[in-house]
Amino acid sequence: EAQVTQNPRYLITVTGKKLTVTCSQNMNHEYMSWYRQDPGLGLRQIYYSMNVEVTDKGDVPEGYKVSRKEKRNFPLILESPSPNQTSLYFCASSLSGSEQYFGPGTRLTVT
Amino acid sequence: RKEVEQDPGPFNVPEGATVAFNCTYSNSASQSFFWYRQDCRKEPKLLMSVYSSGNEDGRFTAQLNRASQYISLLIRDSKLSDSATYLCVVPPNPPNSGYALNFGKGTSLLVTP
Numbered sequence: 001e002a003q004v005t006q007n008p009r010y011l012i013t014v015t016g017k018k019l020t021v022t023c024s025q026n027m028n029h030e031y032m033s034w035y036r037q038d039p040g041l042g043l044r045q046i047y048y049s050m051n052v053e054v055t056d057k058g059d060v061p062e063g064y065k066v067s068r069k070e071k072r073n074f075p076l077i078l079e080s081p082s083p084n085q086t087s088l089y090f091c092a093s094s095l096s097g098s099e100q101y102f103g104p105g106t107r108l109t110v111t
Numbered sequence: 112r113k114e115v116e117q118d119p120g121p122f123n124v125p126e127g128a129t130v131a132f133n134c135t136y137s138n139s140a141s142q143s144f145f146w147y148r149q150d151c152r153k154e155p156k157l158l159m160s161v162y163s164s165g166n167e168d169g170r171f172t173a174q175l176n177r178a179s180q181y182i183s184l185l186i187r188d189s190k191l192s193d194s195a196t197y198l199c200v201v202p203p204n205p206p207n208s209g210y211a212l213n214f215g216k217g218t219s220l221l222v223t224p
Contacts, residue, residue, distance in 0.1 A: 040216070
């Protein structure tokens, strides 16, 4: 089954404790992105990757890192999480960059 | 002007009604458009693509008005299961501009018995 998976689905952590949210797709898509979704603000792109070893900042990259060592994986790293990073996070992949397929989401709470 | 704007709603309609949402966009060079559906706390899922004047899929019709720079989504014979948030999406143009899809903030639809 073609899908995008994310782990963990739910995470409660404390300020400053490094965490990684994994994202994997099995559709051989070149393009992958991370978004965060907050009430009243809609979906905002954090980082994107057009191919292996090619990543770039989206609209709200501060406080996040990504890596793309393999085509299928695109982890999101929060080196020192803060409460303002409490959000719902979505990973997405796309063959062409337009129609994107989203993972199920990761609900992160930073206390 | 924001890149993509939608009426947030909520639109409350009875089962069987016809409802339409509009979405305006600012980039006149945009060539393709999408409607995504998002259920509460779940991931957005592609509902329809619009590449020319419009697209129809069963009870759903998407139309594009390039002159006025808006797209619309029409839902006929609304079902309870249509209750969701509908996101209007405009890809960047040129398409290699970071692949940051421009999402509207969504229109909330509630279909009632």
